[in-house]
Amino acid sequence: MARRSRRGRDAINWRHPGRVVVAGFAVGTAIGTALLMLPFATASGEATDLLTAWFTAVSAICVTGLVVVDTPTYWSGFGEGVILGLIQIGGLGVMTLASVLALLVARRLGMRMQLFAQTETKALGLGDVRRVVAGVIRLSLTMEAAVAVLLAVRFAWRYDEPFWDAVYLGVFHAISAYNNAGFALYSDSLISFATDPFILVPIIVAVVVGGLGFPVISELLRRRLRRGKPWSLHTRVTVLTYGALLVVGSVAVTLTEWWNPKTLGPLDLHHKLLVGLSHGVMPRTAGFNSLDLAHFEPTTLLINDVLMFIGGGSAGTAGGIKVGTFALLAFVILAEIRGQPTVHVLGRRLPADAQRQALTVALLAVGVVMTATVALLAVSSFALDQVLFEVISAFGTVGLSTGITAKIPAVGQLILIALMFIGRLGPITMASALALRERPRRYELPEERPVVG
Amino acid sequence: MARRSRRGRDAINWRHPGRVVVAGFAVGTAIGTALLMLPFATASGEATDLLTAWFTAVSAICVTGLVVVDTPTYWSGFGEGVILGLIQIGGLGVMTLASVLALLVARRLGMRMQLFAQTETKALGLGDVRRVVAGVIRLSLTMEAAVAVLLAVRFAWRYDEPFWDAVYLGVFHAISAYNNAGFALYSDSLISFATDPFILVPIIVAVVVGGLGFPVISELLRRRLRRGKPWSLHTRVTVLTYGALLVVGSVAVTLTEWWNPKTLGPLDLHHKLLVGLSHGVMPRTAGFNSLDLAHFEPTTLLINDVLMFIGGGSAGTAGGIKVGTFALLAFVILAEIRGQPTVHVLGRRLPADAQRQALTVALLAVGVVMTATVALLAVSSFALDQVLFEVISAFGTVGLSTGITAKIPAVGQLILIALMFIGRLGPITMASALALRERPRRYELPEERPVVG
Ligand SMILES: [K+]
Ligand SMILES: [K+]
Numbered sequence: 001m002a003r004r005s006r007r008g009r010d011a012i013n014w015r016h017p018g019r020v021v022v023a024g025f026a027v028g029t030a031i032g033t034a035l036l037m038l039p040f041a042t043a044s045g046e047a048t049d050l051l052t053a054w055f056t057a058v059s060a061i062c063v064t065g066l067v068v069v070d071t072p073t074y075w076s077g078f079g080e081g082v083i084l085g086l087i088q089i090g091g092l093g094v095m096t097l098a099s100v101l102a103l104l105v106a107r108r109l110g111m112r113m114q115l116f117a118q119t120e121t122k123a124l125g126l127g128d129v130r131r132v133v134a135g136v137i138r139l140s141l142t143m144e145a146a147v148a149v150l151l152a153v154r155f156a157w158r159y160d161e162p163f164w165d166a167v168y169l170g171v172f173h174a175i176s177a178y179n180n181a182g183f184a185l186y187s188d189s190l191i192s193f194a195t196d197p198f199i200l201v202p203i204i205v206a207v208v209v210g211g212l213g214f215p216v217i218s219e220l221l222r223r224r225l226r227r228g229k230p231w232s233l234h235t236r237v238t239v240l241t242y243g244a245l246l247v248v249g250s251v252a253v254t255l256t257e258w259w260n261p262k263t264l265g266p267l268d269l270h271h272k273l274l275v276g277l278s279h280g281v282m283p284r285t286a287g288f289n290s291l292d293l294a295h296f297e298p299t300t301l302l303i304n305d306v307l308m309f310i311g312g313g314s315a316g317t318a319g320g321i322k323v324g325t326f327a328l329l330a331f332v333i334l335a336e337i338r339g340q341p342t343v344h345v346l347g348r349r350l351p352a353d354a355q356r357q358a359l360t361v362a363l364l365a366v367g368v369v370m371t372a373t374v375a376l377l378a379v380s381s382f383a384l385d386q387v388l389f390e391v392i393s394a395f396g397t398v399g400l401s402t403g404i405t406a407k408i409p410a411v412g413q414l415i416l417i418a419l420m421f422i423g424r425l426g427p428i429t430m431a432s433a434l435a436l437r438e439r440p441r442r443y444e445l446p447e448e449r450p451v452v453g
Numbered sequence: 454m455a456r457r458s459r460r461g462r463d464a465i466n467w468r469h470p471g472r473v474v475v476a477g478f479a480v481g482t483a484i485g486t487a488l489l490m491l492p493f494a495t496a497s498g499e500a501t502d503l504l505t506a507w508f509t510a511v512s513a514i515c516v517t518g519l520v521v522v523d524t525p526t527y528w529s530g531f532g533e534g535v536i537l538g539l540i541q542i543g544g545l546g547v548m549t550l551a552s553v554l555a556l557l558v559a560r561r562l563g564m565r566m567q568l569f570a571q572t573e574t575k576a577l578g579l580g581d582v583r584r585v586v587a588g589v590i591r592l593s594l595t596m597e598a599a600v601a602v603l604l605a606v607r608f609a610w611r612y613d614e615p616f617w618d619a620v621y622l623g624v625f626h627a628i629s630a631y632n633n634a635g636f637a638l639y640s641d642s643l644i645s646f647a648t649d650p651f652i653l654v655p656i657i658v659a660v661v662v663g664g665l666g667f668p669v670i671s672e673l674l675r676r677r678l679r680r681g682k683p684w685s686l687h688t689r690v691t692v693l694t695y696g697a698l699l700v701v702g703s704v705a706v707t708l709t710e711w712w713n714p715k716t717l718g719p720l721d722l723h724h725k726l727l728v729g730l731s732h733g734v735m736p737r738t739a740g741f742n743s744l745d746l747a748h749f750e751p752t753t754l755l756i757n758d759v760l761m762f763i764g765g766g767s768a769g770t771a772g773g774i775k776v777g778t779f780a781l782l783a784f785v786i787l788a789e790i791r792g793q794p795t796v797h798v799l800g801r802r803l804p805a806d807a808q809r810q811a812l813t814v815a816l817l818a819v820g821v822v823m824t825a826t827v828a829l830l831a832v833s834s835f836a837l838d839q840v841l842f843e844v845i846s847a848f849g850t851v852g853l854s855t856g857i858t859a860k861i862p863a864v865g866q867l868i869l870i871a872l873m874f875i876g877r878l879g880p881i882t883m884a885s886a887l888a889l890r891e892r893p894r895r896y897e898l899p900e901e902r903p904v905v906g
Contacts, residue, residue, distance in 0.1 A: 063513055274751045297830075298828040298830045298837050298840075299831045302827050302835075302837065303827055304822075306823060329812070329816060332809060332813075333812070333813045333816055333817065335889070336809050336812075336887055337812040337813065339808075339887070350806065355788050355809075356785060357789065359786070360785075360790065363786055366819075370759060373755060374755050377755060378709065378752040383837065384754075384755065384838035384841070385836065387751075387839070434789055434790070
């Protein structure tokens with residue numbers, strides 16, 4: 001049994017797990033693009049050009065939600081089905097692969113990982129992978145089904161949709177929400193439902209559960225049964241940071257848009273708060289909007305830029321550099337300011353190499369975003385606030401837009417395609433590649449200290 | 454003698470050297486503000502309001518160069534003299550204090566510091582401080598005098614200025630350039646001299662010498678005499694990075710503005726290159742401009758944002774997070790990507806605590822810039838590209854502006870005042886405070902690794 005599991009392990013190229021992930025996404029994108037180019041994928045029956053199909057396929061499989069054509073009017077039912085399939089595959093794929101990679105890192109480094117009960121082995125077997133896949137699928141389908149039912153009931157009961165239409169709308173938006181994909185079957189996203197808590201709240205719950213990430217949700221579900229043991233560091237950091245950013249985002253959007261006559265201004269108090277809350281959740285990279293972002297104050301856009309860049313939880317359907325990476329850097333700075341030689345977080349010590357990996361992921365992300373913004377500014381005629389928002393939305397796989405996506409020239413849309421791909425797979429594969437790598441240095445040079453600051 | 458030097462050392466509060474620096478700048482600002490509020494400080498003879506005088510005094514002593522009133526037409530000769538005095542005090546002050554702090558850090562940590570020949574002592578005596586002060590003053594006055602003579606000759610010979618006017622213009626611009634202050638006695642800065650290399654080149658040289666920093670210049674001057682010994686790590690890193698950013702900045706501005714009819718467009722080839730070079734130098738936080746930034750492409754502005762944020766050399770007259778801090782982080786990322794457990798730079802190993810200090814300085818700077826940009830967007834009606842440029846120009850003590858400084862409401866100008874102060878003193882005092890501090894942790898917690906990315 002042990003022998004068979006070792007052979008199974010060797011069959012996958014574990015030394016470069018990132019390549020498997022990237023190859024999988026490339027194949028999925030190619031198939032999705034080909035299917036979307038078929039004439040009967042569109043409502044008009046005309047074949048779609050390569051760039052539009054490619055952009056849509058990447059946006060769907062990377063669960064971003066940026067669109068160059070209007071989803072409900074441009075695509076046929078078949079086209080929408082392809083998009084929904086790509087979202088589901090992309091979401092399940094990233095959740096599974098990121099969880100397996102995190103488990104692999106934990107095992108290799110001999111750390112406790114809270115996906116399963118503590119095991120003694122330092123290697124990862126096929127059995128572990130199967131349990132992750134089964135867990136992810138079980139969690140995803142359960143959540144999606146529950147939210148789909150709630151939404152379908154509301155669509156049928158309140159909006160008088162025929163039964164099967166209500167079911168279809170419920171399933172589509174549940175899958176899109178849980179996978180933080182942001183695709184909607186309404187041309188104005190969720191703006192028409194801005195004041196309907198029975199639509200917004202199930203969607204917010206699906207977004208948060210998908211966005212916290214499988215390791216966190218899986219531990220929370222198991223812990224509920226066996227009380228007394230403390231949560232893992234990763235779960236505590238993720239829940240606290242995700243929650244804190246949700247509050248900061250909601251309060252900031254509510255305050256900065258309170259008097260804006262084109263957004264929150266006309267709403268009454270409790271609808272202001274509901275919409276404010278939903279717009280605090282969405283930059284955790286879900287990408288639905290219940291307000292028109294083209295009318296947002298520049299202040300709100302910039303605050304959203306920061307929140308979208310940070311993103312959601314690791315090994316979930318959210319994007320960005322991840323709340324864990326952000327929190328880890330914040331704790332490093334706090335320790336440095338306090339003059340502590342090692343970094344203590346909630347009663348645990350952070351390994352030095354994890355600090356350097358967080359730094360690397362965050363600063364490379366800044367570099368990618370700045371480079372892409374400069375490039376997109378150069379090839380388009382939009383203002384910095386719109387372009388920066390679009391770039392971070394693509395990189396963070398958020399899908400919110402001030403409305404410029406379709407108007408960006410082809411070369412700019414290619415930049416967005418690259419950003420979605422890099423943003424979806426970059427932080428995950430880079431962090432695990434960094435952690436898993438052999439460290440071959442066999443000599444040391446004399447130390448010398450340059451001046452800092 | 455050793456005893457006397459130890460007593461002298463105790464007279465200064467060495468445990469919090471940053472406080473001495475901040476107090477000195479506060480006192481200088483207060484005196485400068487009071488002098489600028491006197492009626493005969495203005496050309497019109499009317500007294501200046503507190504905010505305008507305060508803003509100007511801070512901009513001068515922090516060698517920034519942002520202005521809310523037009524320097525040559527608003528201030529009298531006395532007012533200009535006060536500004537020039539504040540620039541000289543601010544420039545000498547920062548250069549001296551930052552050099553002393555860097556020396557203090559090096560001594561405390563037992564590192565070699567290339568300001569003087571290697572000494573055995575780990576403590577810093579009054580004699581060391583005197584030698585730094587003498588060295589800084591000698592270097593500054595020599596450079597300023599040389600550039601002043603060159604400029605005065607050109608002003609008298611080519612622009613037919615009377616003798617004393619030419620001398621005054623030469624001295625003012627030489628001091629302003631060497632201290633990377635960016636104050637000019639022409640309402641359009643150096644735009645009228647955009648095609649005159651005999652004005653631009655001496656100014657560029659003064660900017661670079663002041664901006665590389667005293668430790669680097671001092672080592673370069675001494676090394677020229679005694680060949681064979683390698684440069685220190687700090688000097689090599691600073692010269693390489695400063696040079697690389699100068700090339701990147703010049704090429705980027707030249708390319709992005711090449712066809713812009715309101716900037717480089719109308720110039721012929723070699724003037725395009727000269728002006729491009731000068732605008733590659735100025736974001737190393739000098740703040741003169743020979744093109745009108747209000748007409749820059751958004752792409753150019755954003756590239757300048759990045760360059761201004763990085764700034765110039767440590768312990769010089771330039772601002773920003775410093776090229777050394779930037780390079781150090783780049784080398785950390787490079788080492789991480791290559792899978793090297795320690796960071797090797799040009800044949801030397803970087804201490805782990807210096808890496809954390811660079812990270813802290815850089816990320817806190819990002820935090821300050823983002824917070825100030827959000828605040829300034831909220832209180833003014835300018836676009837993101839203008840506001841971000843203004844904020845980074847103030848924080849990096851650059852002094853370049855798209856022309857909005859005077860139009861920003863009072864509360865926004867107070868934000869800029871705070872930014873100039875924080876930007877001038879923050880990175881220097883923080884980096885040394887972090888390095889000099891006692892590290893009191895006496896227990897260790899168990900290690901646990903959260904998921905990164
Ligand atoms: K999304
Ligand atoms: K300056």
